Amino acid sequence: MPNDKKSEPDKTGRPAVELVDVCKVFDTSATPPAYAVDHLSLKIASGEFFTFLGPSGCGKTTTLRMIAGFESPTAGKILLEGHDVSGLPAHMRNTNTVFQSYALFPHLSVEDNVAFGLAVKRVPRSERGDRVAAALDLVRMRHAAGRKPSELSGGQQQRIALARALVNEPSVLLLDEPFGALDLKLRREMQIEVKEMQRRLGITFIFVTHDQEEALTMSDRIAVMSTGVVRQIDDPVGIYERPTDRFTAGFIGDMNMLSATVLERQDGVVEVLAADTRLKLKTNAELPAGKDCTIAMRPEALTFMRDSADDAAFAGKVESAVYVGTDRLYNIRLQTGEAMTVRVRNSRADSVLRIGEKVSLFCPSSAIHLLSDQDKK
Amino acid sequence: MKLSRIAGLYVPIVTILGYVFLFAPLVVLVIYSFNAGRSTVVWTGFSMDWYVQALNDRGLQRGLQVSAIVAVLSAIISTAIGTSAALAVIKRPFPAKNLFSTLLIAPLVLPEIVLAVGMLVATVWSGLALGYLTLVAGHVLVSVPFTFLIVRAAAATLDPRLDEAAADLGAHGGQIFMRVTLPLLLPAILSATLLSAIISFDNFVMSTFVSGVGTTPLPIQIYAMLKTGLTPKINALGTMLIGVNVLAILLVMGRYLKTVRGTGQ
Numbered sequence: 001m002p003n004d005k006k007s008e009p010d011k012t013g014r015p016a017v018e019l020v021d022v023c024k025v026f027d028t029s030a031t032p033p034a035y036a037v038d039h040l041s042l043k044i045a046s047g048e049f050f051t052f053l054g055p056s057g058c059g060k061t062t063t064l065r066m067i068a069g070f071e072s073p074t075a076g077k078i079l080l081e082g083h084d085v086s087g088l089p090a091h092m093r094n095t096n097t098v099f100q101s102y103a104l105f106p107h108l109s110v111e112d113n114v115a116f117g118l119a120v121k122r123v124p125r126s127e128r129g130d131r132v133a134a135a136l137d138l139v140r141m142r143h144a145a146g147r148k149p150s151e152l153s154g155g156q157q158q159r160i161a162l163a164r165a166l167v168n169e170p171s172v173l174l175l176d177e178p179f180g181a182l183d184l185k186l187r188r189e190m191q192i193e194v195k196e197m198q199r200r201l202g203i204t205f206i207f208v209t210h211d212q213e214e215a216l217t218m219s220d221r222i223a224v225m226s227t228g229v230v231r232q233i234d235d236p237v238g239i240y241e242r243p244t245d246r247f248t249a250g251f252i253g254d255m256n257m258l259s260a261t262v263l264e265r266q267d268g269v270v271e272v273l274a275a276d277t278r279l280k281l282k283t284n285a286e287l288p289a290g291k292d293c294t295i296a297m298r299p300e301a302l303t304f305m306r307d308s309a310d311d312a313a314f315a316g317k318v319e320s321a322v323y324v325g326t327d328r329l330y331n332i333r334l335q336t337g338e339a340m341t342v343r344v345r346n347s348r349a350d351s352v353l354r355i356g357e358k359v360s361l362f363c364p365s366s367a368i369h370l371l372s373d374q375d376k377k
Numbered sequence: 378m379k380l381s382r383i384a385g386l387y388v389p390i391v392t393i394l395g396y397v398f399l400f401a402p403l404v405v406l407v408i409y410s411f412n413a414g415r416s417t418v419v420w421t422g423f424s425m426d427w428y429v430q431a432l433n434d435r436g437l438q439r440g441l442q443v444s445a446i447v448a449v450l451s452a453i454i455s456t457a458i459g460t461s462a463a464l465a466v467i468k469r470p471f472p473a474k475n476l477f478s479t480l481l482i483a484p485l486v487l488p489e490i491v492l493a494v495g496m497l498v499a500t501v502w503s504g505l506a507l508g509y510l511t512l513v514a515g516h517v518l519v520s521v522p523f524t525f526l527i528v529r530a531a532a533a534t535l536d537p538r539l540d541e542a543a544a545d546l547g548a549h550g551g552q553i554f555m556r557v558t559l560p561l562l563l564p565a566i567l568s569a570t571l572l573s574a575i576i577s578f579d580n581f582v583m584s585t586f587v588s589g590v591g592t593t594p595l596p597i598q599i600y601a602m603l604k605t606g607l608t609p610k611i612n613a614l615g616t617m618l619i620g621v622n623v624l625a626i627l628l629v630m631g632r633y634l635k636t637v638r639g640t641g642q
Contacts, residue, residue, distance in 0.1 A: 090544040103538035117546035
């Protein structure tokens, strides 16, 4: 803690956490088994800020609790720094957790809360004092050392919870929706502060959230989860700009999606038919002719003016318009019946349209995402 | 006008009468404990003699000693059983949990005399002699539902995440209990101990059946003395018992108020 390890990749290349085919079934009597976590395999590098992102019930918290040791996997292995810890109880793992509800000990002072982990591990009293003070300095809460948790605000309690975890110098810090109970302004502050802290300490952070913005701002890599399955793992830019999966595309930001059918495939280019429009798209995905797929476009990628000759074009009618300050949002009903949302800068010449007006929608083919339908759920 | 004024007085009058009914006997008992004469009806002057006599009465001394020993032992055992059962019910999954809980509270709704007869039959059947052992066991039986209920209510308010947080910080089961569970439940555990001690000290029905020769607890000793005549000595003793009980209850209430204020609920 006091020694600021600079964030650098682990020389050994050994992942901090590795999940191998991990499954969790809570009700084992049900047939077919309802997987809370469904054959999950991934590696988290040492020093990485890794986020599990997904809606509630997607298995992200269960995954975190299995890494912490509060739940044991029904099948599969969990490795911490190369060692199989699947059978180890929580108190024997070198991980520490920051809970959403803080879970500070109400009968202990802030100082004793932070010292708890050191006390149960019989760290000498003199060393304990120094480390607790350093941890409290880290979260800028040293002035509150003598107070009880009930005398602190939510944000302050969360800082103490962080200090209580970090003082143990864990190899992995687990954060379970830690800012869920904070108001928006405080949440933003804490996000920046925690990210900065992680960069400085070089500790692996595994973060769980349902807030996509939080995930995008803080993470090195994000695993998008739904129904117990990881849909896509990528860095924030990749998750936002190159979704490969229908669920990810729909969950992160706003997205227009159209069902499509592959007509032809040649040298990494496929021709698909969507909303009566033929489109040629580049892809590496395995999409044989005749296969169903989905094409997705961000509302801000669509325009009402052709910018380039090979833009895709769809015909439709303006159904509604909303003014949102810098932009206007239009709902367009395509001739084939699908609804599309378009976000246009007010500074653009094509920004003002009347309701009922017939329009053509254009989208550069580079901004059209081709998603396979294999895991449409 | 007049009628409504009388109607307005109805509630205060009934309230006052209710309190008079509750406390008049106690007030009379306390006043006559200071009577100089033998009568518990006619006031003849102030004296502390009956207190001296009560404190010097061999039978009462012995009864007080028996009651105190039984109260302390049964309170400790009852609290230990009640606390363990409460923690098991709140913290651990096991089959037939509700049945187990209900059976533990059952002595509360069963007529005490039935329990007492049952204890006596069981004692005779097992061949044990009536004495401290049977008294303590009987009193534990009567008070264990109370200690269980008090500690269970407190344990139910504990955040289960605290156990996880402690385990996460490296504490094993014993350390979690000593450093987290026990300190947080201590006010409830102390209240339960004090209450079960009072229940034991006041107990009459169970004691009548399971006390042996030479282990007559105080309430039964007092009842026996009434047969030979009512003197202000009993009033004096009664006054002292009221004092002790009120003090104990104030202690419990004090602790309770403190925890309520401490958790800010």
